[in-house]
Amino acid sequence: MKHINDHCGIFGIFNAPNAARLTYYGLHALQHRGQESCGIVTSTYDESKQHRVMPMHKDFGLVLDVFNASEIFERKLLGDAAIGHDRYSTSGSSNNRANIQPFRVHYRNGNLALGHNGNLSNARELRHAFSERGTLFQTTSDSELILHLIAQSRRRKQIDQINDALNQLEGAFSLVILTDESLIAVRDPNGFRPLALGYLGDPGQNGKTAYCVASETCAFDLIGATYLRDIEPGEILVIDRKGCTTGHFTSYPLPQRHGISQCIFEYVYFSRPDSKIYGEMVDKVRRKIGKQLAHDAPVPRVPPEEKAPIVFSVPDSSNTATLGYVTECQKLGYRCRYEIGLIRNHYVGRTFIAPGQNQREMHVRCKFNTVEGLLKDRIAVIVDDSIVRGTTARQLVKMVRKAGAKEVHFRVASPPVISPCFYGMDFPSHDELIANQFESIEAMGRWLGVDSLDYLTVDGLMTAVRTANENSQLGYCNACFTANYPVPVEMDMTKEENEW
Protein backbone atom coordinates (compact mmCIF):
# COMPACT_ATOMS: atom_id res chain seq x y z
CA MET A 1 0.00 0.00 0.00
CA LYS A 2 1.37 3.33 -0.95
CA HIS A 3 0.72 7.02 -0.45
CA ILE A 4 -0.19 6.90 3.17
CA ASN A 5 2.42 7.96 5.61
CA ASP A 6 2.36 7.83 9.32
CA HIS A 7 3.41 11.05 10.97
CA CYS A 8 5.84 9.61 13.45
CA GLY A 9 7.26 7.20 15.93
CA ILE A 10 8.18 8.16 19.48
CA PHE A 11 10.51 6.66 22.06
CA GLY A 12 11.54 7.59 25.60
CA ILE A 13 13.75 6.07 28.28
CA PHE A 14 14.51 6.99 31.89
CA ASN A 15 17.25 5.88 34.26
CA ALA A 16 19.51 4.26 31.64
CA PRO A 17 23.20 5.29 31.62
CA ASN A 18 23.36 5.17 27.81
CA ALA A 19 19.92 6.71 27.24
CA ALA A 20 20.73 8.48 23.96
CA ARG A 21 22.21 5.39 22.36
CA LEU A 22 19.24 3.25 23.39
CA THR A 23 16.92 5.91 22.00
CA TYR A 24 18.90 5.85 18.75
CA TYR A 25 18.24 2.11 18.44
CA GLY A 26 14.62 2.61 19.42
CA LEU A 27 14.16 5.23 16.69
CA HIS A 28 15.91 3.02 14.18
CA ALA A 29 13.41 0.22 14.90
CA LEU A 30 10.57 2.73 14.44
CA GLN A 31 11.98 4.19 11.23
CA HIS A 32 9.05 2.86 9.16
CA ARG A 33 6.80 5.37 10.98
CA GLY A 34 8.64 8.41 9.64
CA GLN A 35 11.65 8.91 7.42
CA GLU A 36 11.98 12.62 6.81
CA SER A 37 13.62 13.73 10.02
CA CYS A 38 14.50 12.57 13.50
CA GLY A 39 15.89 13.84 16.76
CA ILE A 40 16.89 13.03 20.32
CA VAL A 41 16.84 15.19 23.46
CA THR A 42 18.51 14.06 26.69
CA SER A 43 18.45 15.41 30.24
CA THR A 44 21.67 15.83 32.23
CA TYR A 45 23.25 17.94 34.97
CA ASP A 46 25.80 20.46 33.65
CA GLU A 47 28.53 20.92 36.28
CA SER A 48 29.86 24.11 34.71
CA LYS A 49 26.44 25.74 34.61
CA GLN A 50 25.33 24.23 37.91
CA HIS A 51 21.90 23.31 36.60
CA ARG A 52 20.18 20.72 34.49
CA VAL A 53 20.29 21.06 30.71
CA MET A 54 18.69 19.27 27.76
CA PRO A 55 21.14 18.70 24.90
CA MET A 56 19.52 18.03 21.55
CA HIS A 57 20.52 16.66 18.17
CA LYS A 58 18.10 16.55 15.25
CA ASP A 59 18.10 16.90 11.50
CA PHE A 60 16.47 15.83 8.25
CA GLY A 61 17.23 12.26 7.25
CA LEU A 62 17.15 8.71 8.51
CA VAL A 63 18.29 7.80 12.02
CA LEU A 64 21.47 6.09 10.78
CA ASP A 65 22.45 9.21 8.83
CA VAL A 66 21.50 11.89 11.36
CA PHE A 67 23.32 10.12 14.22
CA ASN A 68 26.40 9.08 12.27
CA ALA A 69 29.20 10.10 14.64
CA SER A 70 30.04 8.61 18.02
CA GLU A 71 30.85 12.09 19.44
CA ILE A 72 27.13 12.87 19.30
CA PHE A 73 26.61 10.25 21.98
CA GLU A 74 29.92 10.60 23.83
CA ARG A 75 30.10 14.40 24.09
CA LYS A 76 26.72 15.86 23.31
CA LEU A 77 23.72 13.71 24.23
CA LEU A 78 24.74 12.99 27.82
CA GLY A 79 22.43 11.92 30.62
CA ASP A 80 20.38 8.91 31.67
CA ALA A 81 17.04 10.11 30.31
CA ALA A 82 16.08 10.75 26.70
CA ILE A 83 13.22 11.07 24.26
CA GLY A 84 13.34 10.65 20.50
CA HIS A 85 11.14 11.19 17.48
CA ASP A 86 10.95 9.93 13.88
CA ARG A 87 8.91 12.21 11.71
CA TYR A 88 7.12 12.06 8.43
CA SER A 89 5.89 15.51 7.51
CA THR A 90 3.22 16.64 5.09
CA SER A 91 4.33 18.35 1.92
CA GLY A 92 3.60 21.88 3.10
CA SER A 93 6.10 21.69 5.92
CA SER A 94 8.58 19.04 4.93
CA ASN A 95 11.35 21.58 4.38
CA ASN A 96 10.78 23.50 7.60
CA ARG A 97 13.65 22.66 9.93
CA ALA A 98 11.84 24.17 12.91
CA ASN A 99 9.24 21.38 12.71
CA ILE A 100 11.71 18.58 13.43
CA GLN A 101 10.90 17.01 16.80
CA PRO A 102 11.42 16.62 19.71
CA PHE A 103 10.68 20.25 20.61
CA ARG A 104 12.63 21.64 23.54
CA VAL A 105 11.87 24.78 25.56
CA HIS A 106 12.96 26.41 28.79
CA TYR A 107 10.21 28.07 30.84
CA ARG A 108 9.58 29.08 34.44
CA ASN A 109 9.53 25.47 35.72
CA GLY A 110 12.73 24.42 33.96
CA ASN A 111 13.46 22.49 30.78
CA LEU A 112 10.81 20.64 28.86
CA ALA A 113 10.97 18.53 25.71
CA LEU A 114 8.14 16.91 23.77
CA GLY A 115 7.63 14.28 21.07
CA HIS A 116 4.15 13.86 19.59
CA ASN A 117 2.55 11.17 17.44
CA GLY A 118 -0.90 12.11 16.15
CA ASN A 119 -2.86 15.17 15.08
CA LEU A 120 -4.89 17.51 17.27
CA SER A 121 -8.37 17.91 15.84
CA ASN A 122 -8.88 21.24 17.64
CA ALA A 123 -5.53 22.70 16.49
CA ARG A 124 -7.13 25.49 14.48
CA GLU A 125 -9.22 26.66 17.41
CA LEU A 126 -6.28 26.53 19.85
CA ARG A 127 -3.96 28.32 17.45
CA HIS A 128 -6.50 31.05 16.88
CA ALA A 129 -6.90 31.60 20.64
CA PHE A 130 -3.11 31.83 21.11
CA SER A 131 -2.70 34.19 18.15
CA GLU A 132 -5.35 36.50 19.58
CA ARG A 133 -3.28 36.69 22.78
CA GLY A 134 -0.18 37.59 20.78
CA THR A 135 1.64 34.27 21.19
CA LEU A 136 4.61 33.90 18.85
CA PHE A 137 5.07 30.50 17.22
CA GLN A 138 8.40 29.00 16.26
CA THR A 139 7.04 26.12 14.19
CA THR A 140 4.06 25.32 12.00
CA SER A 141 3.28 22.13 13.90
CA ASP A 142 0.24 21.48 16.06
CA SER A 143 2.57 19.84 18.61
CA GLU A 144 3.95 23.25 19.61
CA LEU A 145 0.50 24.18 20.90
CA ILE A 146 0.90 21.59 23.67
CA LEU A 147 4.04 23.33 24.93
CA HIS A 148 2.29 26.72 24.92
CA LEU A 149 -0.65 25.27 26.85
CA ILE A 150 1.73 23.87 29.48
CA ALA A 151 3.77 27.08 29.75
CA GLN A 152 0.71 29.32 29.98
CA SER A 153 -1.10 27.24 32.60
CA ARG A 154 -1.70 29.17 35.84
CA ARG A 155 -1.07 26.07 37.97
CA ARG A 156 2.19 26.03 39.97
CA LYS A 157 3.22 22.38 39.89
CA GLN A 158 4.53 21.16 36.57
CA ILE A 159 2.46 17.99 36.53
CA ASP A 160 -0.68 20.09 37.09
CA GLN A 161 0.33 22.35 34.21
CA ILE A 162 0.71 19.31 31.97
CA ASN A 163 -2.65 18.00 33.13
CA ASP A 164 -4.18 21.37 32.39
CA ALA A 165 -2.79 21.29 28.86
CA LEU A 166 -3.91 17.72 28.18
CA ASN A 167 -7.45 18.58 29.22
CA GLN A 168 -7.64 21.13 26.43
CA LEU A 169 -6.53 18.82 23.62
CA GLU A 170 -8.81 16.92 21.27
CA GLY A 171 -7.88 14.35 18.67
CA ALA A 172 -4.90 12.03 18.54
CA PHE A 173 -1.87 12.41 20.79
CA SER A 174 0.56 9.85 22.06
CA LEU A 175 3.27 11.88 23.79
CA VAL A 176 6.66 11.52 25.39
CA ILE A 177 7.50 14.49 27.60
CA LEU A 178 10.92 14.93 29.19
CA THR A 179 11.22 17.19 32.24
CA ASP A 180 14.26 17.84 34.46
CA GLU A 181 13.05 15.18 36.87
CA SER A 182 10.97 12.73 34.90
CA LEU A 183 9.81 11.11 31.70
CA ILE A 184 6.06 11.41 31.16
CA ALA A 185 4.13 9.17 28.73
CA VAL A 186 0.63 10.13 27.64
CA ARG A 187 -1.99 8.56 25.42
CA ASP A 188 -5.10 10.47 24.41
CA PRO A 189 -8.40 9.27 25.92
CA ASN A 190 -9.48 7.77 22.60
CA GLY A 191 -6.22 5.84 22.35
CA PHE A 192 -5.82 6.65 18.64
CA ARG A 193 -2.08 5.96 18.45
CA PRO A 194 -0.35 3.05 20.17
CA LEU A 195 2.16 3.55 23.01
CA ALA A 196 3.74 0.74 25.01
CA LEU A 197 5.65 0.59 28.29
CA GLY A 198 8.71 -1.62 28.80
CA TYR A 199 11.71 -1.94 31.08
CA LEU A 200 15.37 -2.89 31.21
CA GLY A 201 16.75 -4.49 34.35
CA ASP A 202 14.71 -5.72 37.29
CA PRO A 203 11.33 -4.01 37.72
CA GLY A 204 11.33 -4.97 41.41
CA GLN A 205 14.40 -2.90 42.17
CA ASN A 206 13.57 0.76 42.20
CA GLY A 207 16.53 2.84 41.28
CA LYS A 208 17.98 0.16 39.00
CA THR A 209 15.16 -0.25 36.54
CA ALA A 210 15.19 1.72 33.31
CA TYR A 211 11.67 2.23 31.99
CA CYS A 212 11.06 2.91 28.33
CA VAL A 213 8.07 3.80 26.17
CA ALA A 214 7.70 3.37 22.42
CA SER A 215 5.12 3.61 19.66
CA GLU A 216 5.70 -0.08 18.93
CA THR A 217 7.31 -2.91 20.85
CA CYS A 218 9.77 -3.71 18.02
CA ALA A 219 11.79 -0.86 19.57
CA PHE A 220 11.99 -2.80 22.86
CA ASP A 221 13.21 -5.93 21.08
CA LEU A 222 16.15 -4.09 19.58
CA ILE A 223 17.40 -2.75 22.93
CA GLY A 224 16.62 -5.95 24.88
CA ALA A 225 13.79 -4.39 26.90
CA THR A 226 10.77 -6.35 28.13
CA TYR A 227 7.24 -5.29 27.24
CA LEU A 228 5.22 -4.56 30.36
CA ARG A 229 1.91 -3.22 29.11
CA ASP A 230 0.30 -0.55 26.93
CA ILE A 231 -0.13 3.01 28.15
CA GLU A 232 -3.90 3.09 28.53
CA PRO A 233 -6.12 5.54 26.66
CA GLY A 234 -6.32 8.66 28.82
CA GLU A 235 -3.38 7.61 30.99
CA ILE A 236 -0.62 9.91 32.14
CA LEU A 237 2.35 7.88 33.38
CA VAL A 238 5.12 9.66 35.28
CA ILE A 239 8.46 7.84 35.44
CA ASP A 240 10.99 9.30 37.90
CA ARG A 241 13.69 8.16 40.35
CA LYS A 242 11.07 6.55 42.56
CA GLY A 243 9.51 4.44 39.81
CA CYS A 244 6.23 4.82 37.89
CA THR A 245 3.14 6.73 38.99
CA THR A 246 0.03 6.37 36.90
CA GLY A 247 -3.09 8.48 36.68
CA HIS A 248 -5.71 9.62 34.21
CA PHE A 249 -6.34 13.13 33.01
CA THR A 250 -8.62 14.91 35.44
CA SER A 251 -12.13 15.94 34.42
CA TYR A 252 -11.62 14.90 30.82
CA PRO A 253 -15.00 14.61 29.10
CA LEU A 254 -13.98 12.94 25.85
CA PRO A 255 -13.89 9.24 26.79
CA GLN A 256 -17.50 9.37 27.89
CA ARG A 257 -18.53 11.37 24.86
CA HIS A 258 -16.73 9.46 22.13
CA GLY A 259 -15.49 6.17 23.55
CA ILE A 260 -12.20 4.47 22.83
CA SER A 261 -11.16 4.46 19.20
CA GLN A 262 -7.75 2.93 18.51
CA CYS A 263 -6.60 3.31 14.91
CA ILE A 264 -7.43 0.06 13.11
CA PHE A 265 -5.16 1.03 10.23
CA GLU A 266 -2.18 0.34 12.51
CA TYR A 267 -3.15 -3.34 12.26
CA VAL A 268 -3.90 -3.13 8.52
CA TYR A 269 -0.71 -1.43 7.42
CA PHE A 270 1.28 0.97 9.60
CA SER A 271 2.73 -1.11 12.41
CA ARG A 272 5.42 -3.73 11.95
CA PRO A 273 4.22 -7.37 12.16
CA ASP A 274 6.83 -8.06 14.86
CA SER A 275 5.28 -5.40 17.13
CA LYS A 276 2.62 -5.82 19.74
CA ILE A 277 0.11 -2.98 19.71
CA TYR A 278 -3.15 -2.62 21.64
CA GLY A 279 -2.02 -5.71 23.56
CA GLU A 280 -1.72 -8.10 20.60
CA MET A 281 0.90 -9.04 17.99
CA VAL A 282 0.35 -7.33 14.66
CA ASP A 283 1.42 -10.53 12.90
CA LYS A 284 -1.43 -12.48 14.51
CA VAL A 285 -4.05 -9.84 13.72
CA ARG A 286 -2.83 -9.33 10.17
CA ARG A 287 -2.89 -13.07 9.43
CA LYS A 288 -6.45 -13.17 10.73
CA ILE A 289 -7.35 -10.27 8.45
CA GLY A 290 -5.96 -12.30 5.52
CA LYS A 291 -7.98 -15.34 6.58
CA GLN A 292 -11.13 -13.25 6.76
CA LEU A 293 -10.40 -11.91 3.27
CA ALA A 294 -10.36 -15.53 2.05
CA HIS A 295 -13.97 -15.84 3.27
CA ASP A 296 -15.07 -12.47 1.86
CA ALA A 297 -13.14 -12.66 -1.42
CA PRO A 298 -11.46 -16.01 -2.20
CA VAL A 299 -9.26 -16.75 -5.21
CA PRO A 300 -11.18 -17.64 -8.40
CA ARG A 301 -12.14 -21.33 -8.74
CA VAL A 302 -10.35 -22.96 -11.64
CA PRO A 303 -11.08 -26.22 -13.49
CA PRO A 304 -8.88 -29.24 -12.57
CA GLU A 305 -6.96 -29.07 -15.86
CA GLU A 306 -5.90 -25.48 -15.12
CA LYS A 307 -2.75 -24.85 -13.08
CA ALA A 308 -3.45 -23.52 -9.58
CA PRO A 309 -3.55 -19.70 -9.37
CA ILE A 310 -0.42 -18.05 -7.99
CA VAL A 311 -1.06 -15.74 -5.03
CA PHE A 312 1.51 -13.14 -4.07
CA SER A 313 1.68 -10.03 -1.93
CA VAL A 314 2.69 -6.48 -2.66
CA PRO A 315 5.72 -6.50 -0.37
CA ASP A 316 6.34 -5.88 2.45
CA SER A 317 3.26 -4.59 4.21
CA SER A 318 0.94 -7.21 2.67
CA ASN A 319 3.14 -10.27 3.26
CA THR A 320 1.53 -11.41 6.49
CA ALA A 321 -2.08 -10.95 5.38
CA THR A 322 -1.27 -12.85 2.18
CA LEU A 323 0.04 -15.83 4.17
CA GLY A 324 -3.23 -15.95 6.11
CA TYR A 325 -5.22 -15.52 2.91
CA VAL A 326 -3.56 -18.39 1.04
CA THR A 327 -3.75 -20.81 3.98
CA GLU A 328 -7.43 -20.11 4.46
CA CYS A 329 -8.27 -20.28 0.73
CA GLN A 330 -6.64 -23.71 0.61
CA LYS A 331 -8.54 -24.75 3.74
CA LEU A 332 -11.78 -23.66 2.09
CA GLY A 333 -10.99 -25.93 -0.87
CA TYR A 334 -9.70 -23.37 -3.37
CA ARG A 335 -6.66 -24.46 -5.34
CA CYS A 336 -3.90 -21.85 -5.11
CA ARG A 337 -0.20 -21.51 -4.37
CA TYR A 338 1.73 -18.90 -2.41
CA GLU A 339 4.60 -17.40 -4.39
CA ILE A 340 6.87 -14.39 -4.30
CA GLY A 341 5.89 -12.69 -7.52
CA LEU A 342 7.04 -9.15 -6.76
CA ILE A 343 10.46 -8.15 -5.46
CA ARG A 344 10.82 -4.86 -3.66
CA ASN A 345 13.89 -2.68 -3.83
CA HIS A 346 14.38 -1.32 -0.30
CA TYR A 347 16.78 1.41 -1.30
CA VAL A 348 14.32 3.72 -3.01
CA GLY A 349 14.37 7.23 -1.63
CA ARG A 350 13.48 10.24 -3.69
CA THR A 351 13.93 8.95 -7.23
CA PHE A 352 15.24 11.30 -9.86
CA ILE A 353 12.98 10.99 -12.86
CA ALA A 354 14.28 12.19 -16.20
CA PRO A 355 12.15 14.67 -18.13
CA GLY A 356 9.62 12.92 -20.35
CA GLN A 357 9.48 9.77 -18.23
CA ASN A 358 6.21 8.87 -16.63
CA GLN A 359 6.87 9.82 -12.99
CA ARG A 360 4.50 7.35 -11.39
CA GLU A 361 5.49 4.49 -13.66
CA MET A 362 9.20 5.02 -13.04
CA HIS A 363 8.71 5.32 -9.32
CA VAL A 364 6.82 2.02 -9.16
CA ARG A 365 9.33 0.33 -11.45
CA CYS A 366 12.20 1.54 -9.25
CA LYS A 367 10.45 0.05 -6.26
CA PHE A 368 9.06 -3.25 -7.59
CA ASN A 369 9.96 -5.84 -10.17
CA THR A 370 8.25 -9.06 -11.26
CA VAL A 371 9.96 -12.44 -11.20
CA GLU A 372 10.49 -13.52 -14.78
CA GLY A 373 9.17 -16.96 -15.71
CA LEU A 374 7.03 -17.38 -12.61
CA LEU A 375 3.98 -15.57 -13.92
CA LYS A 376 4.01 -16.72 -17.54
CA ASP A 377 0.61 -18.15 -18.56
CA ARG A 378 -0.53 -18.29 -14.96
CA ILE A 379 -3.56 -16.92 -13.18
CA ALA A 380 -2.14 -14.32 -10.80
CA VAL A 381 -3.84 -13.10 -7.62
CA ILE A 382 -2.23 -9.98 -6.15
CA VAL A 383 -2.97 -9.24 -2.49
CA ASP A 384 -2.44 -5.72 -1.14
CA ASP A 385 -3.32 -4.38 2.29
CA SER A 386 -5.20 -1.38 0.86
CA ILE A 387 -5.65 0.78 -2.21
CA VAL A 388 -5.51 4.53 -1.76
CA ARG A 389 -4.99 6.47 -4.99
CA GLY A 390 -4.77 3.32 -7.10
CA THR A 391 -1.93 4.57 -9.27
CA THR A 392 0.61 2.10 -7.86
CA ALA A 393 -1.85 -0.80 -8.08
CA ARG A 394 -2.60 0.03 -11.70
CA GLN A 395 1.08 0.10 -12.59
CA LEU A 396 1.72 -3.20 -10.79
CA VAL A 397 -1.11 -4.85 -12.71
CA LYS A 398 0.47 -3.67 -15.97
CA MET A 399 3.82 -5.13 -14.91
CA VAL A 400 2.27 -8.48 -13.93
CA ARG A 401 0.48 -8.69 -17.29
CA LYS A 402 3.69 -7.82 -19.09
CA ALA A 403 5.38 -10.69 -17.22
CA GLY A 404 2.97 -13.04 -18.98
CA ALA A 405 0.12 -13.60 -16.52
CA LYS A 406 -2.98 -14.66 -18.44
CA GLU A 407 -5.39 -13.40 -15.77
CA VAL A 408 -4.79 -10.85 -13.01
CA HIS A 409 -7.04 -10.72 -9.96
CA PHE A 410 -6.66 -8.19 -7.17
CA ARG A 411 -7.64 -8.76 -3.53
CA VAL A 412 -7.50 -6.05 -0.88
CA ALA A 413 -7.12 -6.91 2.80
CA SER A 414 -9.15 -3.92 3.99
CA PRO A 415 -12.34 -2.16 2.87
CA PRO A 416 -12.26 0.67 0.29
CA VAL A 417 -10.66 3.82 1.74
CA ILE A 418 -13.31 6.49 1.36
CA SER A 419 -12.33 9.23 3.82
CA PRO A 420 -9.15 11.02 4.86
CA CYS A 421 -7.65 10.64 8.31
CA PHE A 422 -7.60 13.62 10.66
CA TYR A 423 -5.90 11.79 13.50
CA GLY A 424 -2.29 11.65 12.45
CA MET A 425 -2.02 9.84 9.13
CA ASP A 426 -1.22 11.62 5.93
CA PHE A 427 -3.98 10.56 3.52
CA PRO A 428 -4.81 12.12 0.19
CA SER A 429 -7.92 14.29 0.03
CA HIS A 430 -11.42 12.81 -0.33
CA ASP A 431 -11.50 13.33 -4.11
CA GLU A 432 -8.06 11.82 -4.66
CA LEU A 433 -9.07 8.51 -3.09
CA ILE A 434 -9.73 6.03 -5.88
CA ALA A 435 -12.77 4.54 -4.16
CA ASN A 436 -14.53 7.91 -4.51
CA GLN A 437 -13.86 8.18 -8.21
CA PHE A 438 -15.90 5.22 -9.45
CA GLU A 439 -19.50 4.19 -9.08
CA SER A 440 -18.69 0.57 -8.40
CA ILE A 441 -15.86 -1.77 -7.53
CA GLU A 442 -16.27 -3.36 -10.98
CA ALA A 443 -15.66 0.02 -12.63
CA MET A 444 -12.62 0.54 -10.44
CA GLY A 445 -11.37 -2.91 -11.43
CA ARG A 446 -11.73 -2.04 -15.11
CA TRP A 447 -9.62 1.10 -14.57
CA LEU A 448 -6.99 -0.94 -12.73
CA GLY A 449 -6.96 -3.40 -15.62
CA VAL A 450 -7.78 -6.51 -13.57
CA ASP A 451 -10.03 -9.48 -14.29
CA SER A 452 -11.55 -9.15 -10.84
CA LEU A 453 -11.21 -6.84 -7.85
CA ASP A 454 -12.50 -7.61 -4.40
CA TYR A 455 -12.17 -6.11 -0.93
CA LEU A 456 -12.51 -7.17 2.68
CA THR A 457 -15.78 -5.84 4.10
CA VAL A 458 -15.93 -3.46 7.08
CA ASP A 459 -17.68 -6.18 9.10
CA GLY A 460 -15.03 -8.66 8.02
CA LEU A 461 -12.23 -6.35 9.16
CA MET A 462 -13.85 -5.65 12.53
CA THR A 463 -14.56 -9.36 13.09
CA ALA A 464 -10.99 -10.34 12.21
CA VAL A 465 -9.43 -7.76 14.54
CA ARG A 466 -11.78 -8.49 17.43
CA THR A 467 -11.30 -12.26 17.07
CA ALA A 468 -7.52 -12.02 16.87
CA ASN A 469 -7.18 -9.54 19.72
CA GLU A 470 -9.28 -11.08 22.47
CA ASN A 471 -7.42 -9.01 25.07
CA SER A 472 -8.88 -5.83 23.79
CA GLN A 473 -12.28 -4.86 25.08
CA LEU A 474 -11.66 -1.48 23.55
CA GLY A 475 -13.09 0.14 20.46
CA TYR A 476 -11.46 1.02 17.18
CA CYS A 477 -11.52 3.94 14.79
CA ASN A 478 -12.33 2.87 11.23
CA ALA A 479 -13.27 6.31 9.92
CA CYS A 480 -11.18 6.07 6.76
CA PHE A 481 -13.39 3.11 5.72
CA THR A 482 -16.72 4.37 7.05
CA ALA A 483 -16.47 8.18 7.40
CA ASN A 484 -17.72 7.74 10.98
CA TYR A 485 -15.28 9.98 12.80
CA PRO A 486 -15.14 9.15 16.52
CA VAL A 487 -14.04 12.68 17.46
CA PRO A 488 -15.56 15.59 15.51
CA VAL A 489 -13.23 16.94 12.84
CA GLU A 490 -13.20 20.06 10.77
CA MET A 491 -13.68 18.47 7.36
CA ASP A 492 -12.56 21.60 5.56
CA MET A 493 -9.19 21.55 7.30
CA THR A 494 -6.40 20.83 4.87
CA LYS A 495 -3.22 18.97 5.77
CA GLU A 496 -1.19 22.14 5.48
CA GLU A 497 -3.63 24.04 7.65
CA ASN A 498 -3.47 21.38 10.29
CA GLU A 499 0.26 21.93 10.34
CA TRP A 500 -0.43 25.61 9.64
Ligand code: SF4
Ligand atom coordinates in the same frame (compact mmCIF):
# COMPACT_ATOMS: atom_id res chain seq x y z
S1 SF4 B 1 -9.26 7.51 10.18
FE1 SF4 B 1 -8.26 5.57 9.62
S2 SF4 B 1 -6.05 5.99 9.73
FE2 SF4 B 1 -7.11 7.64 10.84
S3 SF4 B 1 -7.16 6.99 12.98
FE3 SF4 B 1 -9.07 6.31 12.07
S4 SF4 B 1 -8.65 4.22 11.34
FE4 SF4 B 1 -6.68 5.22 11.73
